[in-house]
Amino acid sequence: MTTTFRFTVNGKARTVKTEADRPLLEVLREDLGLTGAKYGCGEGQCRSCTVLLDGKPVTSCVAPISAAAGKKVVTIEGLAKDGALHPVQEAFAAEGAIQCGYCVPGMILTTAALLERTPRPTDGQIVDALNGNLCRCCGYPRILAAVRRAAEMRGGANAGQD
Amino acid sequence: MSAKAYSVIGTRPIRHDGADKVTGRALYGADFTAAGLLHGAIVRSPHAHARIKSIDTTRALAFPGVKAVVTSADFPETAERMVDLGEGDTPLSYARGNVLAIDKVLYRGHAVAAVAAASPHVAEEAAALIDVVYERLPCVLTAPEAMLESAPQLHDGKSNLASQFQHVLGDAAKGFAEADVVVEREFNTATVHQGYIEPHNATALWNNDGRVHVWCSTQGSFVVRDCTALILDIPVSRVKVTPMEIGGGFGGKIPVYLEPVAALLSKKSGRPVKIVMTRKDCFEATGPTPGSFMRVKIGATKDGRITAAQAYLAFEAGAYPGAMVGPAGMTVFAPYDIPNAVVDGFDVVVNKPSTAAYRAPGAPNAAFATESVIDELAQKLGIDPIEFRLKNAAKEGTRRVDGPKFRRIGCVEVLEAMKNHPHYSAPLGGPNRGRGVAVGFWFNVGLQSSATLNVNADGTVNLVEGSTDIGGTRTSIAMQAAEVLGIPVADVNPSVADTDSVGFTAVTGGSRTTFATGWAAYEAAQDVVRQMKQRAAKLWEVEAAAVSFDSGVFTSGGRKLTFKELADQLPATGGPVVGSATVNPRGVGGSFAGNIVDVEVDPETGKTTILRFTAVQDVGKAIHPSYVEGQMQGGSVQGIGWALNEEYFMGADGTMMNSSFLDYRMPTALDLPMIDTCIVEVANPGHPFGVRGVGEANIVPPTPAIANAIERATGVRMTRLPMSPPTVMEALWSAGN
Numbered sequence: 001m002t003t004t005f006r007f008t009v010n011g012k013a014r015t016v017k018t019e020a021d022r023p024l025l026e027v028l029r030e031d032l033g034l035t036g037a038k039y040g041c042g043e044g045q046c047r048s049c050t051v052l053l054d055g056k057p058v059t060s061c062v063a064p065i066s067a068a069a070g071k072k073v074v075t076i077e078g079l080a081k082d083g084a085l086h087p088v089q090e091a092f093a094a095e096g097a098i099q100c101g102y103c104v105p106g107m108i109l110t111t112a113a114l115l116e117r118t119p120r121p122t123d124g125q126i127v128d129a130l131n132g133n134l135c136r137c138c139g140y141p142r143i144l145a146a147v148r149r150a151a152e153m154r155g156g157a158n159a160g161q162d
Numbered sequence: 163m164s165a166k167a168y169s170v171i172g173t174r175p176i177r178h179d180g181a182d183k184v185t186g187r188a189l190y191g192a193d194f195t196a197a198g199l200l201h202g203a204i205v206r207s208p209h210a211h212a213r214i215k216s217i218d219t220t221r222a223l224a225f226p227g228v229k230a231v232v233t234s235a236d237f238p239e240t241a242e243r244m245v246d247l248g249e250g251d252t253p254l255s256y257a258r259g260n261v262l263a264i265d266k267v268l269y270r271g272h273a274v275a276a277v278a279a280a281s282p283h284v285a286e287e288a289a290a291l292i293d294v295v296y297e298r299l300p301c302v303l304t305a306p307e308a309m310l311e312s313a314p315q316l317h318d319g320k321s322n323l324a325s326q327f328q329h330v331l332g333d334a335a336k337g338f339a340e341a342d343v344v345v346e347r348e349f350n351t352a353t354v355h356q357g358y359i360e361p362h363n364a365t366a367l368w369n370n371d372g373r374v375h376v377w378c379s380t381q382g383s384f385v386v387r388d389c390t391a392l393i394l395d396i397p398v399s400r401v402k403v404t405p406m407e408i409g410g411g412f413g414g415k416i417p418v419y420l421e422p423v424a425a426l427l428s429k430k431s432g433r434p435v436k437i438v439m440t441r442k443d444c445f446e447a448t449g450p451t452p453g454s455f456m457r458v459k460i461g462a463t464k465d466g467r468i469t470a471a472q473a474y475l476a477f478e479a480g481a482y483p484g485a486m487v488g489p490a491g492m493t494v495f496a497p498y499d500i501p502n503a504v505v506d507g508f509d510v511v512v513n514k515p516s517t518a519a520y521r522a523p524g525a526p527n528a529a530f531a532t533e534s535v536i537d538e539l540a541q542k543l544g545i546d547p548i549e550f551r552l553k554n555a556a557k558e559g560t561r562r563v564d565g566p567k568f569r570r571i572g573c574v575e576v577l578e579a580m581k582n583h584p585h586y587s588a589p590l591g592g593p594n595r596g597r598g599v600a601v602g603f604w605f606n607v608g609l610q611s612s613a614t615l616n617v618n619a620d621g622t623v624n625l626v627e628g629s630t631d632i633g634g635t636r637t638s639i640a641m642q643a644a645e646v647l648g649i650p651v652a653d654v655n656p657s658v659a660d661t662d663s664v665g666f667t668a669v670t671g672g673s674r675t676t677f678a679t680g681w682a683a684y685e686a687a688q689d690v691v692r693q694m695k696q697r698a699a700k701l702w703e704v705e706a707a708a709v710s711f712d713s714g715v716f717t718s719g720g721r722k723l724t725f726k727e728l729a730d731q732l733p734a735t736g737g738p739v740v741g742s743a744t745v746n747p748r749g750v751g752g753s754f755a756g757n758i759v760d761v762e763v764d765p766e767t768g769k770t771t772i773l774r775f776t777a778v779q780d781v782g783k784a785i786h787p788s789y790v791e792g793q794m795q796g797g798s799v800q801g802i803g804w805a806l807n808e809e810y811f812m813g814a815d816g817t818m819m820n821s822s823f824l825d826y827r828m829p830t831a832l833d834l835p836m837i838d839t840c841i842v843e844v845a846n847p848g849h850p851f852g853v854r855g856v857g858e859a860n861i862v863p864p865t866p867a868i869a870n871a872i873e874r875a876t877g878v879r880m881t882r883l884p885m886s887p888p889t890v891m892e893a894l895w896s897a898g899n
Contacts, residue, residue: 036186045823076186101183102409
């Protein structure tokens with residue numbers, strides 16, 4: 001049985017007619033062609049499928065499409081604005097916090113959400129936020145450095161510097 | 163240590179694919195799509211060992227939306243012969259049998275049949291309608307058990323002991339007689355998985371002209387091409403592989419699993435077919451690293467000189483022969499100059515998935531045994547563990563037990579760097595804490611690589627190469643071309659090409675990519691310089707020999723043209739310049755790595771916490787130091803996971819009980835301290851820039867370094883991996899603590 005769902009994806013209103021229990025990840029990737037969110041485990045354990053739902057990171061592989069109804073979804077494709085990378089994206093590239101890159105969209109979105117609510121996170125807060133996002137190439141040290149750098153970049157901008 | 167000043171090498175530029183990877187634009191295998199795409203699903207064996215009595219596909223074929231069904235009966239009919247899938251000869255039936263089971267299933271998860279349908283869900287539903295009748299057989303899960311006469315036999319008429327070898331150096335009996343102290347212990351290590359986050363995937367289109375096009379995530383596009391062609395019995399020229407971005411491999415994405423199946427489904431349906439594994443499939447039906455049983459004995463004199471060593475290494479190959487016990491035999495005593503040694507290796511098939519490479523395959527198992535025994539010897543002799551290793555360290559000219567003599571190596575330099583590191587003398591600062599050290603070796607490989615450089619009129623260069631990029635190798639290869647050409651690395655634009663568009667290039671593995679493909683890029687750049695000198699000579703009406711080139715500037719007499727200025731003149735002087743090169747380097751330089759680890763062991767729970775971790779490695783020359791550090795940290799963390807948590811929990815019936823990331827516990831950000839890195843550069847004389855290759859040696863020392871640290875913290879020596887809390891508790895109880 002199909003249901004019609006209306007929600008916003010990366011600032012654009014979308015309507016999808018589908019089964020209510022399909023994972024959000026599958027709808028994003030297969031119906032909307034947004035392949036930036038990755039399948040890694042299908043059980044919310046690796047978080048490479050992370051997207052923002054009303055600003056909060058969720059594992060889209062276990063979130064049903066019905067959970068997105070009426071909400072704002074941001075995927076990695078929607079983070080850069082007007083051709084300019086988001087500071088977190090810039091920091092990840094500059095810090096070389098990428099090996100294979102597969103976990104990176106989830107890491108970046110989780111970081112973006114963290115910095116929205118905690119602009120100056122302590123190392124402990126960074127680790128807590130990213131703890132469930134698996135990186136097997138093990139860029140954790142470099143990823144943590146990228147998060148710190150992103151916080152500085154945003155902080156600098158807020159303080160009217162740069 | 164090279165004193166030569168480089169302008170590009172040794173710097174830390176942003177990688178060329180950085181923007182694609184932070185914006186989600188980078189396309190990995192599962193992101194590929196095509197018009198008319200069908201989705202495949204695999205039927206997998208619920209039994210670890212069984213004879214296939216029959217497969218009935220009638221119900222699946224009748225299911226609405228199903229376009230094709232295949233089983234091993236769809237493989238072409240060819241006589242049995244030996245084929246080389248890149249890691250030595252194997253019977254064709256084994257190569258095919260792991261892709262789709264022939265007559266028998268040999269592990270739970272073994273692929274038996276496949277379905278293609280319009281949607282993944284329809285394919286999955288239809289797969290459940292394929293009726294397979296099995297005759298269950300008893301299974302065997304460990305090497306020592308599988309070697310017993312009474313063990314169930316996996317391959318009819320063939321012993322489970324698929325092969326064995328012995329390396330002998332000097333006279334071990336005489337050496338042990340000379341020893342004042344001898345330590346001998348037995349060790350067991352569990353099966354572990356590479357744990358790449360991206361599952362295996364493949365899309366194939368069998369075109370009407372008989373050509374097969376494959377898109378997949380792989381460490382070696384040419385391996386996929388050659389294996390697919392062999393398994394399907396078609397010429398390699400009829401298979402084209404387009405490598406997509408790859409989400410981690412660590413050795414596990416060398417073999418083919420899905421590609422020939424997707425191709426057969428496409429042949430039958432006439433449409434492109436994509437298959438993507440689930441996480442459970444990855445655990446149950448790809449190639450983890452072997453579990454092993456090992457016995458190591460080492461003797462030394464009172465003054466700390468090793469006189470003899472002996473190793474017995476029995477590795478679980480999984481369903482088909484080919485456990486990485488060979489490399490274990492090559493590396494087991496490699497860090498030491500030992501006059502008398504004997505190594506026996508056994509490759510044993512068991513009812514587990516067919517094992518594959520995992521980062522320095524075989525070496526971490528062997529090092530866990532050797533480095534634990536070395537540590538115990540040092541304790542018994544009352545010698546500092548680094549001093550004991552230094553006293554016996556391998557150096558240029560040392561003969562390895564498997565035969566080769568070392569060329570210039572950095573074992574001593576790594577040990578010196580560990581000894582002098584502030585970490586080694588820092589206070590431990592608390593009870594239940596201990597500090598362990600260990601070293602390890604990986605020989606690295608060379609193999610064939612190709613590269614092409616197309617010079618653009620604006621002075622930039624397009625680099626075409628065939629090494630799939632897992633950790634930033636586009637950049638480390640481009641940097642070597644840029645260094646030769648005297649241009650900024652941003653002016654080199656690297657592409658990883660499909661197998662029709664670049665010369666043969668072996669796998670991204672064996673720590674070879676920056677070494678060998680980098681060398682191909684170096685040679686291709688030399689070719690560009692040679693050709694451009696001729697163009698300058700033409701312009702200046704001199705002999706090409708009269709033109710010099712240095713730091714990106716061509717000169718002759720008083721005349722001078724920059725690389726960019728001359729590039730602009732190419733159309734007028736004869737057309738484009740294309741430099742190309744192929745290499746099959748012999749000058750491979752092995753890499754030594756060492757760790758200093760501080761742990762705290764909770765005596766109530768057996769939980770080991772890593773307090774501080776220092777990774778030291780001889781890399782020859784660090785082309786891009788950030789990526790070198792990344793490799794060192796990555797290997798260290800995988801080693802930490804292997805040491806403390808990771809293992810296949812196998813039920814007696816051969817079922818893996820923890821085939822999910824929830825239950826197969828890999829290190830997270832919270833589990834780890836900062837992994838400090840210390841790069842040692844002992845130039846490899848066999849490479850133009852001194853590169854050794856850095857990807858693998860770093861995973862070798864962590865398990866014994868942590869075991870040695872646990873011993874120093876608790877007084878109990880661990881002989882089983884992983885050293886998870888229950889294993890540590892058990893050891894503490896047995897020791898009466």
